[in-house]
Amino acid sequence: MKLTIWGAAEQVTGSMHLLTTEDNYKILIDCGLDYERDHNVQLNEDFPFNPGEIDLVILTHAHIDHSGNLPTLVRMGFEGQILCTPPTAELAELLLMDSVNIFMHKAQKNRKHRGHKRRDGSRTMQPLYLQKHVSETIDRFVTIGFNKPFRINNSIELTFIPVGHLLGAAAAAFKITENGEEKTITFTGDIGRKNYPTLRDPQTLPPTNYLVSESTYGGRNHSKGKTVEEVLTETIEKCCVKEAGRLIIPAFSIGRTQALVFSLNKIFSKGLLPPIKVFVDSPMANSSTGIFRKHHDLLSEESQEFYRKSGDQFEFDNLVYVENLKDSRQVSNYFEPCIIISSAGMLEGGRIQDHLFHNIQNYYCTILFIGYCAKGTLGFRLLRGDPIVHIKDRDLAVYATIKQTDLFSAHGDHDDLVNTVKQIDSTQLKQVFLVHGETTSMQALADTLTEDGYQVTAAKKGVAYQL
Structure with a gap:
């Protein structure tokens, strides 16, 4: 069989890996949006293969850098099934519909500059896909539970292994028979971390000949010492x-917000702080929290134990889920001490910009970042310490206090990634391929694993590896 990495090679976004068996059966593992091409979304439709020739897609989890280009694949001719876990299917539908709204907004802004040519010669930027393409994509989802071997055909078997990171996130473990010989290859997707508030710890991966592993936090470890609650x-x-x-x-609506709300619930339930109003201002967070409640049995043991003793993890006194835009604007008129949780996490759009607009010059406001902010985003500029930022067509001085913690990161760090590999039976593991990481992160992880005796390849985009 042959492995070709077509995305997330020496970068984090755009995960897309093609596995081709000896009889030319083609499986695409993930089909994510490449944020580095986001200045012109049309570049995401330049697939290096014919979408109509792909037989099957495996979706490891719902995040847009893994799922966001699926509707484009369908629009351009893919007619097969998309296999994933039930929570992944439900969360992906929310995220993909939201992507349509983002594309439409960008297209509307682009029309204001209709007369100006872009670098590629085009005059307008059309949405990458529409709602109907998302609906067609969702119709192709076929869901499989964790740890339940699924026979794809006579020679290929797939098992989803829970890896934390996000509700429904899975590693894809394949058993493939070629010329009477069984070969195994496992794609980690994104690996979570232990003791995350709402998610179970990643499960040990099964024995495998080849491992395609993410490397996002290669060379970096999370902060130690204080707990999330502290x-x-x-x-x-x-x-x-x-x-x-x-x-x-600022918090991503799916995953991060639920972990934050549960952590606050524990703090207030223990009486560690006096009652304080908490506003969750994100329509998608409200919808996705319902999915977390639905799949309660997949949450962490701590979360389930809290539910048994105290009730709903995502509901407590003084917690308000803001439903509509009118109510969102009223939050700005609430002058008592309060906590506002809103998306998007990097501050690029969403209701969070309204709250920043009204509070960035407030000396008695603190903005706490609990996630990564990519270069060029408003969040990145605030964390960099810019004294003036541009919000909603105005330049505003930054008087609010800016803080950050990495304790809510849902990615395993360097040590977690190394341990993930070490827990696999070393007598069967022939090769580790690193993807989904910046060059420095991939190299740092590769160096550690190589020192420990593993055969490691930092995957290059477009290179075909014979297995």
């Missing part, structure tokens, strides 16, 4: 109790 309690006490101010937390 960091939150200290921040809230200073900002909302002592200074009687407001705490704004």
